[in-house]
Amino acid sequence: MRRISRVDRSIGLMRRSVAANNTYLCAACHQSNLFSTSSPRTLPSDGKAPFTERVRRRIWGTDSPPGLADPYGDASVFDQTKKRAQRSENADDVEARGPQTIVRDMTGYEPAATWDGLDKVGGFGGWWKENWDAENKFRGFLPAERLADIEDVTGALRRAIVESFALRMAGKPLSEISAAEPSFDLTTEVELTPTATGATLQFTEAASLEDIVLSLAPKVDETATKENPTESEEDVAADRSTVDPLEPEHNEEPIDETAVKEQPTESEEMVAADRSSVDSFEDTRMDYEAAIETWGSEWYKVSLADPEIKFAVIKRVMQLTGVRISDHAIQSSGTAYALLTRLATPPKSRKLVDDLAAKEQLMTLPNVSVFAKRVTPIDKERMAGRWKLIEAELEKRGLPITGR
Amino acid sequence: MEPLRFESYPSNHLYLPLRRDILHRAVVYEGDATRQGTASTKTRWEIHGSHRKIRPQKGTGRARLGTRQSPMLKGGAKSFGPRPRDFATGLPKKMYDLAWRTALSYRYRKGELIICEDGMDIEHPKTRYVQDIFEHNHWGSEDGRTLLITGDYRHNLFNALRPAGQHGRVQTTEEVDVKDLLELGRIVIEKSALDEILHGHQSDLTSKVRAMV
Numbered sequence: 001m002r003r004i005s006r007v008d009r010s011i012g013l014m015r016r017s018v019a020a021n022n023t024y025l026c027a028a029c030h031q032s033n034l035f036s037t038s039s040p041r042t043l044p045s046d047g048k049a050p051f052t053e054r055v056r057r058r059i060w061g062t063d064s065p066p067g068l069a070d071p072y073g074d075a076s077v078f079d080q081t082k083k084r085a086q087r088s089e090n091a092d093d094v095e096a097r098g099p100q101t102i103v104r105d106m107t108g109y110e111p112a113a114t115w116d117g118l119d120k121v122g123g124f125g126g127w128w129k130e131n132w133d134a135e136n137k138f139r140g141f142l143p144a145e146r147l148a149d150i151e152d153v154t155g156a157l158r159r160a161i162v163e164s165f166a167l168r169m170a171g172k173p174l175s176e177i178s179a180a181e182p183s184f185d186l187t188t189e190v191e192l193t194p195t196a197t198g199a200t201l202q203f204t205e206a207a208s209l210e211d212i213v214l215s216l217a218p219k220v221d222e223t224a225t226k227e228n229p230t231e232s233e234e235d236v237a238a239d240r241s242t243v244d245p246l247e248p249e250h251n252e253e254p255i256d257e258t259a260v261k262e263q264p265t266e267s268e269e270m271v272a273a274d275r276s277s278v279d280s281f282e283d284t285r286m287d288y289e290a291a292i293e294t295w296g297s298e299w300y301k302v303s304l305a306d307p308e309i310k311f312a313v314i315k316r317v318m319q320l321t322g323v324r325i326s327d328h329a330i331q332s333s334g335t336a337y338a339l340l341t342r343l344a345t346p347p348k349s350r351k352l353v354d355d356l357a358a359k360e361q362l363m364t365l366p367n368v369s370v371f372a373k374r375v376t377p378i379d380k381e382r383m384a385g386r387w388k389l390i391e392a393e394l395e396k397r398g399l400p401i402t403g404r
Numbered sequence: 405m406e407p408l409r410f411e412s413y414p415s416n417h418l419y420l421p422l423r424r425d426i427l428h429r430a431v432v433y434e435g436d437a438t439r440q441g442t443a444s445t446k447t448r449w450e451i452h453g454s455h456r457k458i459r460p461q462k463g464t465g466r467a468r469l470g471t472r473q474s475p476m477l478k479g480g481a482k483s484f485g486p487r488p489r490d491f492a493t494g495l496p497k498k499m500y501d502l503a504w505r506t507a508l509s510y511r512y513r514k515g516e517l518i519i520c521e522d523g524m525d526i527e528h529p530k531t532r533y534v535q536d537i538f539e540h541n542h543w544g545s546e547d548g549r550t551l552l553i554t555g556d557y558r559h560n561l562f563n564a565l566r567p568a569g570q571h572g573r574v575q576t577t578e579e580v581d582v583k584d585l586l587e588l589g590r591i592v593i594e595k596s597a598l599d600e601i602l603h604g605h606q607s608d609l610t611s612k613v614r615a616m617v
Contacts, residue, residue, distance in 0.1 A: 138536045141406035315407045326515020
């Protein structure tokens with residue numbers, strides 16, 4: 001049996017408005033729909049004010065009591081305050097904006113596609129790099145730059161050997177070998193002759209034992225009080241002294257000695273030249289080419305069997321060249337020559353192409369070419385000058401261009 | 405890195421011949437022991453749901469099916485799936501200790517073992533400072549990175565080097581294993597840390613039997 005679908009719930013019929021519009025009701029239902037158990041609240045038709053209004057008027061004792069005309073219909077006090085504020089703000093905006101509107105000529109404007117050349121806003125702006133790095137620069141024992149030239153390395157090794165034996169001859173502790181920063185090489189004129197136990201040195205007038213030992217003395221702190229000042233230092237002291245030597249009791253105001261002098265006195269320049277061995281090391285690098293020939297090959301046989309000498313030589317040569325000698329190489333190097341071969345061996349190249357490029361014989365062959373990277377099929381086409389055409393044709397046909 | 409003095413070590417500590425096979429076994433042994441082994445899938449008895457037969461055995465014209473946990477059904481179990489287990493393998497202690505000393509000997513022979521004084525640390529806990537040091541000494545990423553080994557935690561060094569992993573890393577003696585010793589371009593180790601490692605890995609050199617006096 002087919003069920004008759006119900007049009008509406010029966011309670012819905014009780015609502016007058018619904019009932020009036022409902023066309024799906026039979027005549028009997030329409031009739032019954034006119035009756036309702038609860039009548040809707042309507043304004044009195046006789047023009048009288050509602051009961052609540054009448055009560056209000058009686059309370060206030062007037063026909064027009066204060067307060068909202070419709071306390072439940074209009075916005076609250078807060079909403080009205082907000083609205084008022086909004087209105088005044090809009091008015092201000094219009095006033096402020098009106099006269100300041102500037103029409104710019106934007107015809108030449110091109111939006112940036114990359115950030116190159118644009119101003120950067122925010123961040124530290126390189127503060128650490130400019131301030132902190134300069135003050136806290138790491139200074140290692142070895143120079144950062146390694147000597148690669150074989151002649152420089154040979155010169156440095158001989159210098160280290162001569163200085164080590166010179167210190168021993170002078171009776172100084174060999175631990176002082178690296179106390180001073182490297183300066184001008186005084187040892188090129190010294191003759192170095194190997195013996196059974198080590199080596200003997202023959203000094204010349206140009207380079208005496210005292211000079212070499214003095215050059216190895218640690219740098220003296222200029223701010224410290226000198227017990228035995230040099231002649232030029234005494235001159236400086238006299239120049240800088242605020243006490244007049246003729247009138248020693250007459251004192252002037254102290255002068256800041258740390259300040260940079262615009263016009264240094266002559267003796268000050270002399271002292272600076274005497275002491276500035278450190279900064280000028282780069283300039284004092286020598287050309288050892290001629291000297292190596294005069295030295296001959298005998299000094300290569302100098303024995304480094306004495307561990308104290310060996311340690312001093314190695315420490316000094318590392319300081320001079322910047323080349324770190326491995327412990328294993330130190331252990332197996334008995335003579336100057338063995339040490340030199342270790343020092344002069346360049347570190348292994350990271351890339352094969354660097355090794356191959358160093359081989360002149362290979363590079364000069366007409367039928368051999370060396371590439372830094374793998375030669376791909378695309379590279380071959382590019383070398384033949386066909387790649388652009390192939391690329392254009394691929395694009396035309398809508399085919400992918402892959403590879404490199 | 406100023407040279408300070410010569411120190412001598414026994415040849416069976418730092419001058420052992422290279423044994424790739426022993427190093428390989430040690431690295432595999434460590435790798436096995438480090439495996440987490442927590443992979444886990446559910447068997448048909450662990451998957452939630454009723455074990456009701458999902459369709460009659462006969463008469464539907466379709467395949468016979470038992471429960472919905474069957475491994476051949478979607479949402480069913482994984483047959484022979486991974487279960488949590490310990491992947492650790494064994495290696496004779498003497499062989500493992502030999503591998504430690506072989507790794508250090510290999511580094512020493514190649515000039516990649518730099519021994520420092522105790523108390524290795526830097527002045528500032530700044531990565532830019534440690535990068536400066538690495539660049540100066542040719543220890544950074546350009547030169548194959550560097551492993552620093554200290555005896556214990558050093559605040560400045562550890563904090564500075566942590567963000568500069570491309571240049572190397574720093575580990576304490578307890579954290580280091582054979583694989584670490586072989587991994588990076590060079591090792592910079594405190595003397596006491598090296599001594600501790602060597603002392604702790606010499607079971608093949610010392611006799612277990614105590615001498616009776």
